[in-house]
Amino acid sequence: MQQRGVNNHVNLVLFLLGTIFTFACFYSSMTVLPLYVNELGGTEFDTGVQITLYYIASVLLRFYFGPLSDRKGRKLPLMIGAFVFATSSLLFVFCDTILEVTLARLYQAVGLAAFFSSGGSLIADLAPAKRIGLYVSLFRMSTVTALLTGPFLAMLVIDIYHYSTWFIISTILGFLSLLFISLVKAPPLENEGEEEFLGKFVTVLKEKATHQVLYGISLVSLSYGLLLTFVVLFIVQDGKIANPGLYFTYFSIVSLAGTFLSGNLSDRIGRPAIVWPAITLLGIGVGMLYFVPQMPALLWVSSVLAGIGYSASMASLAAWLVEVVSAEHRGTAVAMQESTIDISIGIASFIFGWVSGFTGMGGAFALIGGFVFLSALVKMWSFCQAARHKS
8 A cells, every 4th residue: 555645745855865875884995995906916806806705695685585574564674774875885894904894794785685576566566557657767866876976976986085084974874874864754565475585586587578677777887887986997998087986976876866757758758768779878978988088077977978878778777677577576576677787787797897807998998898889789779670560
């Protein structure tokens, strides 16, 4: 049963505020920790290994938290996730070695698995049936707002003070998120059921429509993970941009518009018509980083293209996924979505760290960006052919 009226709007606002603070912790850690590992004497390979372990742990944990949100409700995993992001940020204050940072990140993986598995499910529960795209867009806009502010403020604080100062601020943000989430009254589940945890994943995978959605999500995550993990380090090493966090500022500004417009538009013309063209733009934005050392202005072109491509595709893909599964399997489906994201980011980070040892980071961006562009182009051509046959 879905809540209506003022109370539903209040719950929506509280949830979105909690999401902004949690994602600010997440995004800042993704951009700051590679630099922190580098300061501790680590290499790009060390960062790649750390990120890979982080996402492997979150994938495994999501096998528990995704079905849990379908059986026990969305709020419990959300509160666990907010608490873990707050306390893991505090742990980073005391980490002086790469091993300690890695162990703290493995703990943070609990928060990643718990919060991300339930967030997309709750927003779909709150949404009216014909406005899922809009509500998913609002949810994603809150994450983009966190990306817009988190890395930029983190780099600003670190430049003026130190890493530990930002970790303390991130801890405060995490506890603010926990406060807002605790005030949310989540709609009750209509069909909790007693289906086994793994059985829920099997049920979702039997829906053939989910395969295409998850493929699109993997392409987007492949690109996005590289940007989130390595682009700041790439800019710092190039040394021509004073505040590398500005890349995500421009990225996020265009993402706010792209997310909102794509969610509404995909409600009207269909999800595939938005998804595949948007992913081609993302691939171009990633590959363009190869030319940045020679033409620094292209950094901002890359940021804009990647921001539009990422935001438009992910908003439509997220709405597409919750539409093709039943309401009682939304938590599991979103867990599968997030696991696909994590696996793609983890694998891509490891491959990027390895390939960049031979080609440099610019070459690795070009190779992976080209792969994403061509893959999406093939899917876009197939979609156009199918639409032509139907007409």
